[in-house]
Amino acid sequence: MGGTVTVTDGKVTAAAVLPVAMRGRLAVVAVLAGLVVLVLGVRYAGDAVPGRTDARIGEAAYGVGAPWWHVANATDFLGDPGGALLLLTAGVVGCLRARRPRAAVLLLAGPALAVGVTRLLKPLAARTINGDDNLAFPSGHTAFLTAFALALALLAAGRFGLGPTLGTVLAVAVASAAGALMGWAQVATGAHYPTDTVGGCCTALAVVPAAAWVIDRVADTRRAHAR
Numbered sequence: 001m002g003g004t005v006t007v008t009d010g011k012v013t014a015a016a017v018l019p020v021a022m023r024g025r026l027a028v029v030a031v032l033a034g035l036v037v038l039v040l041g042v043r044y045a046g047d048a049v050p051g052r053t054d055a056r057i058g059e060a061a062y063g064v065g066a067p068w069w070h071v072a073n074a075t076d077f078l079g080d081p082g083g084a085l086l087l088l089t090a091g092v093v094g095c096l097r098a099r100r101p102r103a104a105v106l107l108l109a110g111p112a113l114a115v116g117v118t119r120l121l122k123p124l125a126a127r128t129i130n131g132d133d134n135l136a137f138p139s140g141h142t143a144f145l146t147a148f149a150l151a152l153a154l155l156a157a158g159r160f161g162l163g164p165t166l167g168t169v170l171a172v173a174v175a176s177a178a179g180a181l182m183g184w185a186q187v188a189t190g191a192h193y194p195t196d197t198v199g200g201c202c203t204a205l206a207v208v209p210a211a212a213w214v215i216d217r218v219a220d221t222r223r224a225h226a227r
Helices: 020-043 052-061 068-077 081-097 101-125 140-159 164-188 194-226
Strands: 006-008 011-014
Touching: 020 101, 020 164, 020 194, 052 164, 052 194, 068 164, 081 101, 081 140, 101 140, 101 194, 140 164, 140 194, 164 194
Parallel strands: none
Antiparallel strands: 006 011
8 A cells, every 4th residue: 555545443544644654753753843942942032143053054154155145045935925835836736636635735734834833933932133023933934845845755755655764764854954955045045043944944843743643633534424
């Protein structure tokens, strides 16, 4: 079955978005990621200046010249409403054409929830950059691209029937790479401190597996009741 189905009480019900074999490992990843967000949020709460680590990394990344400046701006656009809409539309259309409605739901819900959580956390952390009105921690742009990439990686892991270790490594690696790319762009353009982007990436790692589990659970329950 290649890991592409959900099995409930020994019965095949539908294509899953969170491979059963990966659930335990991704739960650990989600908890650890949540702890990172908590620790960083407490550490930098109320700050309006970069920490020592932020300053060192920011000095190397900020203000890059052409062509990297254009790459950073193009990457940043993917986290803006217009760019995000393009990515989500392409992803959802692809999922629907492949007859994977749950996957389409995850591609919409995962990034949306990740960004929503960052918006809830920002006033709690109250960390600012470039003025008192610009709440910085955690980075919503980084959370979005990380969540989108993680959702795609979960779908790939299920589609190709990857085992728990390989599937989890793939999911975390792809998500981290996307987070690192967007994080670099945010620092290079001066929109965030480096630790803000780590917080955004970890927010997505904590939220998306939970969203995928809920989607599978709700869909399986509805199918069971419909029989």
